[in-house]
Amino acid sequence: MQNKQLRDIQSEPDMRNLPINKVGVKDISYPVVVLDKAEGKQHTVARVNMFVDLPHNFRGTHMSRFIEILNRYREGISTLIIRSILDEMKTQLEAKNAHFEIDFPYFITKEAPVTREKAKMEYRCRLMANSFDDFYMLEVRVPVLSLCPCSKEISDFGAHNQRSIMTISIKARERIWIEDVIEIAESAASCDIYSILKREDEKYITEKAYNNPMFVEDMVRSAAEKLMRNEKILWFSVESENMESIHNHSAYAQIEMGLGGK
Numbered sequence: 001m002q003n004k005q006l007r008d009i010q011s012e013p014d015m016r017n018l019p020i021n022k023v024g025v026k027d028i029s030y031p032v033v034v035l036d037k038a039e040g041k042q043h044t045v046a047r048v049n050m051f052v053d054l055p056h057n058f059r060g061t062h063m064s065r066f067i068e069i070l071n072r073y074r075e076g077i078s079t080l081i082i083r084s085i086l087d088e089m090k091t092q093l094e095a096k097n098a099h100f101e102i103d104f105p106y107f108i109t110k111e112a113p114v115t116r117e118k119a120k121m122e123y124r125c126r127l128m129a130n131s132f133d134d135f136y137m138l139e140v141r142v143p144v145l146s147l148c149p150c151s152k153e154i155s156d157f158g159a160h161n162q163r164s165i166m167t168i169s170i171k172a173r174e175r176i177w178i179e180d181v182i183e184i185a186e187s188a189a190s191c192d193i194y195s196i197l198k199r200e201d202e203k204y205i206t207e208k209a210y211n212n213p214m215f216v217e218d219m220v221r222s223a224a225e226k227l228m229r230n231e232k233i234l235w236f237s238v239e240s241e242n243m244e245s246i247h248n249h250s251a252y253a254q255i256e257m258g259l260g261g262k
Contacts, residue, residue, distance in 0.1 A: 022099060024051035025066045032102055033076035034125075037179040038109075043076065046104035052095035065092045077102065086131040098131040106140075106178055112194050112201040113208075119195035123182055135234060139169040140181040144189035145205065146242050149213035161209055164189065164216070164242040168223065171235040185238075188222035190214045216242045216251040224255045233259055 028048040036042040050066045069088050073081065082100055089098035104127075107120045126139040144164050152159035166185040170176055186192035190209040194201065214222075223238045239254035 020054040022051035023054045023061050024049070024099075025063055026051075028067075028070065030070060031074075031076055032104055033078045034104065034106065034127075034178070035078070035080070035175070037177045041078075042106065044104045044106065046077070046102040048077075049099070049101040050089060051099040052089055052093045053097045054095070061093055061095075068092075082127070082129050082136070086129060090131055099128070100130070101126065101128045108179065108182065110194055112197055113204045114200040115198045117196045117198060117201070121193075121195050123178070125178060135171050135173045137169060137171045138176060138178070138181065139167065140178055140185070142166045142168070142182050142185035143193045144186055144219075145191040145193055145209050146216065146219060146240075147190040147209040147213045149215055149218075151246075152210065152213050159210060159213065160244075160246045161190065162243050162245045163193065164219070164240055166219065166223065166238065166240045168227070169237040170227070170233050172232045173234065174232040176230075176232060184223050184226045187226070188214075188219045216240050216253040220253045220255045224257065228257065228259065235259060 026049045028050075030046055030048045031043065032046040032048075033041050033043055048070065050070070052061060054061050066089070069085065069092060070077075072088075073085065077085070085100055086098045089095065089100070104125055106123045106125045108123065109118055110121045111118050123143075124141040127136060128139075129136040142165070144166055145161060146164045147159050147161040166189065168181050168185055170181065190212045191205050194205075197205070219240045219242075220238050224236070227233055227236045227238065235256075235258045237254065237256040239252070242251040244251055
């Protein structure tokens with residue numbers, strides 16, 4: 001019996017005259033390979049989003065083609081080949097623009113400050129690229145410690161401190177190492193955070209933070225100063241959310257700056 005030709009509904013015309021900016025697949029769990037400054041490469045698992053634009057005259061896109069493209073890179077999606085993925089998305093889906101995003105945990109082996117005990121620290125990262133720009137955007141979320149200068153000044157004993165999340169986003173034409181972004185965030189805080197600590201380490205961190213108090217405003221300004229000096233960066237955003245230990249709210253600050261004229 002001869003197979004009946006299946007109707008391709010997605011390719012049929014749409015009469016509403018409304019183009020779609022982004023259409024595709026979202027939140028796919030997939031293995032990726034990212035560049036590691038110390039080890040060369042690091043294998044992790046990302047959540048992947050893939051989108052293209054859709055002209056007004058097409059009813060829908062072919063969703064299965066996104067997965068087919070992704071599967072061709074099943075040995076691991078490297079940040080070095082994202083541009084190739086974008087080009088393939090445009091060709092296979094007959095689109096003018098393509099967007100690719102990956103959100104992944106990144107791990108660094110970090111030594112405790114005194115005992116030198118080693119443990120893995122996790123940092124959440126996001127990499128976004130599109131076919132119509134020659135740069136990418138990297139976002140790194142870094143947990144740090146902040147200690148309140150006002151609390152230290154007015155108190156006879158101690159000062160309140162809290163864990164903070166600093167988020168640095170950058171647009172750059174050249175490679176920016178994730179480790180370098182983490183170092184900028186950690187250096188802008190009262191102290192950085194570790195996965196494993198002994199008593200000697202806790203003493204060191206407590207005293208370091210006490211001697212290095214930072215408002216949330218101080219933290220984003222300090223990070224911004226360092227980002228401004230990096231000639232590879234075209235644009236950046238740095239923000240900090242300090243999850244207050246004596247208030248029922250967080251303190252927040254953000255600086256955004258374009259550096260394209262450098």
